[in-house]
Amino acid sequence: xxxxxxxxxxxxxxxxxxxxxxxxxxxxxxxxxxxxxxxxxxxxxxxxxxxxxxxxxxxxxxxxxxxxxxxxxxxxxxxxxxxxxxxxxxxxxxxxxxxxxxxxxxxxxxxxxxxxxxxxxxxxxxxxxxxxxxxxxxxxxxxxxxxxxxxxxxxxxxxxxxxxxxxxxxxxxxxxxxxxxxxxxxxxxxxxxxxxxxxxxxxxxxxxxxxxxxxxxxxxxxxxxxxxxxxxxxxxxxxxxxxxxxxxxxxxxxxxxxxxxxxxxxxxxxxxxxxxxxxxxxxxxxxxxxxxxxxxxxxxxxxxxxxxxxxxxxxxxxxxxxxxxxxxxxxxxxxxxxxxxxxxxxxxxxxxxxxxxxxxxxxxxxx
Amino acid sequence: xxxxxxxxxxxxxxxxxxxxxxxxxxxxxxxxxxxxxxxxxxxxxxxxxxxxxxxxxxxxxxxxxxxxxxxxxxxxxxxxxxxxxxxxxxxxxxxxxxxxxxxxxxxxxxxxxxxxxxxxxxxxxxxxxxxxxxxxxxxxxxxxxxxxxxxxxxxxxxxxxxxxxxxxxxxxxxxxxxxxxxxxxxxxxxxxxxxxxxxxxxxxxxxxxxxxxxxxxxxxxxxxxxxxxxxxxxxxxxxxxxxxxxxxxxxxxxxxxxxxxxxxxxxxxxxxxxxxxxxxxxxxxxxxxxxxxxxxxxxxxxxxxxxxxxxxxxxxxxxxxxxxxxxxxxxxxxxxxxxxxxxxxxxxxxxxxxxxxxxxxxxxxxx
Numbered sequence: 001x002x003x004x005x006x007x008x009x010x011x012x013x014x015x016x017x018x019x020x021x022x023x024x025x026x027x028x029x030x031x032x033x034x035x036x037x038x039x040x041x042x043x044x045x046x047x048x049x050x051x052x053x054x055x056x057x058x059x060x061x062x063x064x065x066x067x068x069x070x071x072x073x074x075x076x077x078x079x080x081x082x083x084x085x086x087x088x089x090x091x092x093x094x095x096x097x098x099x100x101x102x103x104x105x106x107x108x109x110x111x112x113x114x115x116x117x118x119x120x121x122x123x124x125x126x127x128x129x130x131x132x133x134x135x136x137x138x139x140x141x142x143x144x145x146x147x148x149x150x151x152x153x154x155x156x157x158x159x160x161x162x163x164x165x166x167x168x169x170x171x172x173x174x175x176x177x178x179x180x181x182x183x184x185x186x187x188x189x190x191x192x193x194x195x196x197x198x199x200x201x202x203x204x205x206x207x208x209x210x211x212x213x214x215x216x217x218x219x220x221x222x223x224x225x226x227x228x229x230x231x232x233x234x235x236x237x238x239x240x241x242x243x244x245x246x247x248x249x250x251x252x253x254x255x256x257x258x259x260x261x262x263x264x265x266x267x268x269x270x271x272x273x274x275x276x277x278x279x280x281x282x283x284x285x286x287x288x289x290x291x292x293x294x295x296x297x298x299x300x301x302x303x304x305x306x307x308x309x310x311x312x313x314x315x316x317x318x319x320x321x322x323x324x325x326x327x328x329x330x331x332x333x334x335x336x337x338x339x340x341x342x343x344x345x346x347x348x349x350x351x352x353x354x355x356x357x358x359x360x361x362x363x364x365x366x367x
Numbered sequence: 368x369x370x371x372x373x374x375x376x377x378x379x380x381x382x383x384x385x386x387x388x389x390x391x392x393x394x395x396x397x398x399x400x401x402x403x404x405x406x407x408x409x410x411x412x413x414x415x416x417x418x419x420x421x422x423x424x425x426x427x428x429x430x431x432x433x434x435x436x437x438x439x440x441x442x443x444x445x446x447x448x449x450x451x452x453x454x455x456x457x458x459x460x461x462x463x464x465x466x467x468x469x470x471x472x473x474x475x476x477x478x479x480x481x482x483x484x485x486x487x488x489x490x491x492x493x494x495x496x497x498x499x500x501x502x503x504x505x506x507x508x509x510x511x512x513x514x515x516x517x518x519x520x521x522x523x524x525x526x527x528x529x530x531x532x533x534x535x536x537x538x539x540x541x542x543x544x545x546x547x548x549x550x551x552x553x554x555x556x557x558x559x560x561x562x563x564x565x566x567x568x569x570x571x572x573x574x575x576x577x578x579x580x581x582x583x584x585x586x587x588x589x590x591x592x593x594x595x596x597x598x599x600x601x602x603x604x605x606x607x608x609x610x611x612x613x614x615x616x617x618x619x620x621x622x623x624x625x626x627x628x629x630x631x632x633x634x635x636x637x638x639x640x641x642x643x644x645x646x647x648x649x650x651x652x653x654x655x656x657x658x659x660x661x662x663x664x665x666x667x668x669x670x671x672x673x674x675x676x677x678x679x680x681x682x683x684x685x686x687x688x689x690x691x692x693x694x695x696x697x698x699x700x701x702x703x704x705x706x707x708x709x710x711x712x713x714x715x716x717x718x719x720x721x722x723x724x725x726x727x728x729x730x731x732x733x734x
Contacts, residue, residue, distance in 0.1 A: 007671045008541070038542055039406050039565060040583040046565045077564040167583065174375070175405055175542045175585030195562060197444040198406065198413045216407040216534065218542030218585065304374045 006219045013219060014211035016226050021208065023229040024178050026240040027170075028147065028162060030154040032180040035204050036225075038218045041144040041165030044177035046074055047199035048110070048140045048161045052185060054193040055079030057107040062086075062093055062127065066117035066309045067142060071110040078194045089312065090118045090281070092274040099130050107188075108138045113146025117309050119281030119318060120271040121150060128157035138185055144168055148232075148244055149251040149278035149322055160185040168278070169247055170232070171323035172224035181205075247323070251277040254321035254330045256365050257358035261334035264357035265341055265349065270316045279320045281308075288344050290317040296344065301336040327362065334358050373586045380586060381578035383593050388575065390596040391545050393607040394537075395514065395529060397521040399547040402571050403592075405585045408511040408532030411544035413441055414566035415477070415507045415528045419552060421560040422446030424474040429453075429460055429494065433484035433676045434509060438477040445561045456679065457485045457648070459641040466497050474555075475505045480513025484676050486648030486685060487638040488517060495524035505552055511535055515599075515611055516618040516645035516689055527552040535645070536614055537599070538690035539591035548572075614690070618644040621688035621697045623732050624725035628701035631724035632708055632716065637683045646687045648675075655711050657684040663710065668703040694729065701725050 006013050017036075024034045037043050049071075053059060059080045061071040064087035075082045085101045087093045102109070109131050114121045124141055131139040138160040143152055147162070148169025154162050160182040167174035181201060189202050198215065207214045229240065236243030255277040259269055262282050270281035284290035290307055291314050297305040306318040319333055334354040342349040373380050384403075391401045404410050416438075420426060426447045428438040431454035442449045452468045454460045469476070476498050481488045491508055498506040505527040510519055514529070515536020521529050527549040534541035548568060556569050565582065574581045596607065603610030622644040626636055629649050637648035651657035657674055658681050664672040673685040686700055701721040709716040 007673075009673065010665070010671065039410065040585075042582040043406065043565045049564075050562070074564050077567075078562045165583070173585060173587035174583045175588060195417070195445045197416075197441050198410045198566070200444075215409040216532070216541045218407075218540060218588070220540035220587070221542060221585070298377070304377065306374075306376065 006223065008213065008217050008219055013222070016222055017213070017217070018211050020222060020226050020229065023226070023233070023240060025180070027229060027232065027244050028154055028164070028180050029152075029241055029244070030162075030180045032154065032182050033186070033205055033208070034178065034180050035201060035208060036176055036178045036213070036217070036222070037199065037204070038175065038213070038215065038221075039177050039199070040174055041142070041163055041177045042070065043199055044163045044179050045070065045142055047196065047201050048163060048179075049074045049078050049080070050194045050196040050199060051189050051201045052108050052138055052140070052161070052192055053078060053080050054191075056081060058083065058103075058105050059108045059110060060085060060101050060106050062098060062109065062111040062122065064091060064093065064118065064120060064122075065089055065112070065115035066312075067112050067115055067144075071142070075110065090120055090271045092120050092122045093127070095123070095126050095130065098127055102130060102134060102137065104134055104136060106134065106137045108140055110140050111142070113141050113143040113150055113152060114276035114278045116145040116276075116279060116318075117312065118271050119269075119276050119279050120274045121276040122274070124152060124159070125157055128159060132158045138188060145276070145278040145322065148247045150276065151248060154180055158182070166221060166225055169251075169322050170225060170228045172221060172228050175218045175221045176225060248277065250326060251321045253362065253365055254325055254327070255280055256361045257327070257330045258319055258321065258334065260361035261330075261337070261354035261358040264354045265337065267341075278322050279318050281316045281318045283316055284314065285341075285345055289314045292344055293317050293340055296340045297336060300339070303333055303336060305333070331355055331358060373590065375580065375584050375586055380589070383589055384580070384584070385578050387589060387593050387596065390593070390600070390607055392547070394596060394599065394611050395521055395531070395547050396519075396608055396611070397529075397547045399521065399549050400553070400572055400575070401545065401547050402568060402575065403543055403545045403580070403584070403589070404566065404571070405542065405580070405582065405588075406544050406566075407541055408509070408530055408544045409437065410566055411530045411546050412437065412509055414563065414568050415530060415546075416441045416445050416447070417561045417563040417566060418556050418568045419475050419505055419507070419528070419559055420445060420447050421558075423448060425450065425470075425472050426475045426477060427452060427468045427473050429465060429476065429478040429489065431458060431460065431485065431487060431489075432456055432479070432482035433679075434479050434482055434511075438509070442477065457487055457638045459487050459489045460494070462490070462493050462497065465494055469497060469501060469504065471501055471503060473501065473504045475507055477507045478509070480508050480510040480517055480519060481643035481645045483512040483643075483646060483685075484679065485638050485683075486636075486643050486646050487641045488643040489641070491519060491526070492524055495526060499525045505555060512643070512645040512689065515614045517643065518615060521547055525549070533588060533592055536618075536689050537592060537595045539588060539595050542585045542588045543592060615644065617693060618688045620729065620732055621692055621694070622647055624694070624697045624728045625686055625688065625701065627728035628697075628704070628721035628725040631721045632704065634708075645689050646685050648683045648685045650683055651681065652708075652712055656681045659711055660684050660707055663707045664703060667706070668699075670700055670703060672700070698722055698725060
């Protein structure tokens with residue numbers, strides 16, 4: 001029976017589960033309750049809608065890309081009255097416009113820390129300040145690509161629900177969503193009426209108090225998550241928060257190098273005004289379909305560079321800087337990009353120029 | 368970037384995904400559409416409620432254990448009017464009583480193929496016949512432990528949604544739910560109004576047509592599922608359906624051996640009248656808490672024997688026969704059970720008696 005792997009109703013799994021929850025608390029830097037769900041990050045996004053709203057509730061979604069639009073669809077699916085604050089793709093919100101959307105009747109505000117469809121970072125600290133001025137309004141942040149790539153002070157800023165996913169900065173395969181829930185949010189759940197079952201957070205909290213999950217957890221991914229958190233702690237010389245800060249610094253460094261390298265090739269950054277550290281989105285040069293660029297990266301160099309999503313497909317390509325991705329990967333991708341550009345644009349590229357710009361950015365950032 | 372594992376927006380994943388869906392179709396023996404969700408089996412149970420009902424719909428749940436009660440809670444969470452047909456724990460339903468519950472207004476009937484909290488098997492073929500007499504009633508079967516341990520003819524019997532989980536007969540870690548959906552069920556979804564998003568099956572079907580999933584899938588578990596299906600095909604000498612039948616025959620054999628061994632020790636089967644092949648539930652002897660039995664199995668023999676759930680905790684223990692579990696494991700567990708019984712009851716046990724009974728059952732079944 002050992003061949004079934006770790007059974008979830010065992011002391012071994014309970015010990016792993018308890019350790020993972022405690023470590024995630026440290027990783028996210030919060031005293032709030034931490035939860036892990038067996039689903040992709042979208043499952044916890046749904047939970048942050050279905051647990052915190054009743055049909056008809058007025059919610060504000062700040063959206064500037066595909067993942068912002070996911071909040072809109074989710075809120076509508078559960079019958080919320082959705083007010084949107086928008087910014088063009090690749091940009092972030094004007095703070096005054098955000099404030100104008102908020103009213104005392106706003107039950108929840110939903111936003112991304114980093115919008116991975118465009119590579120833009122939103123200013124969660126300022127948005128949180130605006131939301132916290134309203135006593136009855138909860139702030140929910142999708143930080144699936146934000147956690148471990150950008151600074152997020154959950155408790156000091158007053159983020160009521162923060163949402164993370166296993167496959168991003170924590171570098172394990174997808175299939176687990178994790179997050180932290182504030183006391184304010186738990187109280188809200190006492191009265192909200194939207195239906196929920198698999199993603200019922202109060203039930204999950206109760207189970208967690210007994211070192212259990214409500215439903216069969218993805219045990220192999222839990223084991224991976226535990227190992228990933230150990231790795232992050234090692235990065236911080238035994239301190240998990242320091243390891244997370246090192247992860248963020250690494251992402252910032254790779255992003256700065258990539259931006260410098262891409263621009264040295266004359267390419268345009270898609271989210272130039274508010275670039276995220278999690279990834280860099282690059283506009284495809286005029287007349288070139290980014291699909292061909294991504295295909296060449298994969299076929300020729302075995303590198304996954306993501307295409308744009310939905311109507312942005314063909315328009316941009318996206319280079320990730322999360323988790324294990326480091327100096328060597330960055331230099332490698334930029335060198336490959338030089339070949340890819342030479343072949344897809346067909347104009348002369350000075351080999352080494354993107355790499356050199358990245359190296360200079362590295363030296364400058366290192367100080 | 369290779370260290371991120373298989374990215375889900377790649378040709379490699381699409382090929383794996385397409386192959387897994389086709390293989391699952393063969394494994395379940397159906398021409399219906401097959402879907403895989405990143406969640407435990409309960410996620411697809413929720414989908415079978417939220418996609419197939421509107422608030423206020425009359426549904427019938429046939430329940431005789433913890434997992435039947437999960438259908439009841441789910442249906443109530445989504446606002447259904449729930450009529451239950453019950454049997455005592457450890458037993459199955461009287462068919463006349465089932466028929467009496469069904470009316471032309473019954474929108475859906477929910478049931479387990481095998482109730483893993485008690486070890487009982489329900490007669491899905493007869494229940495299906497009764498449901499199919501009603502043109503407007505859908506039949507949804509939780510076969511999380513039933514698939515690969517008991518014969519289920521999805522298409523001939525007219526099962527509209529069948530629900531499976533990765534960690535049972537397919538022997539990979541938990542985290543994926545899979546199932547098949549009939550044309551009748553797809554049509555029902557055109558008009559139902561319960562909120563759903565992460566578990567929206569129509570969206571998942573659309574994505575699957577493009578060899579994609581709606582949300583980030585648990586890629587590592589998909590790879591495991593592909594390998595498990597290959598293994599089952601090998602068991603059937605290249606034929607997946609034959610491999611599944613071999614899995615079922617193996618479970619039946621292990622279950623028959625276990626029942627014989629357990630009874631030879633004077634222990635009482637908990638689901639004697641309708642025993643499932645997936646597992647054997649055994650009543651703890653008078654004065655003995657089954658918790659102690661399970662603990663001894665684990666501490667002394669490294670074997671996971673499951674306790675009863677909720678109020679059945681301490682009353683029964685459950686021995687699984689799914690997947691890789693085979694003749695050798697069965698004999699091993701029964702031999703261990705002899706020691707455990709000697710120590711917990713404190714009365715003399717004839718060593719080898721349970722094993723011998725199991726061997727005789729093996730020879731008899733082999734014919």
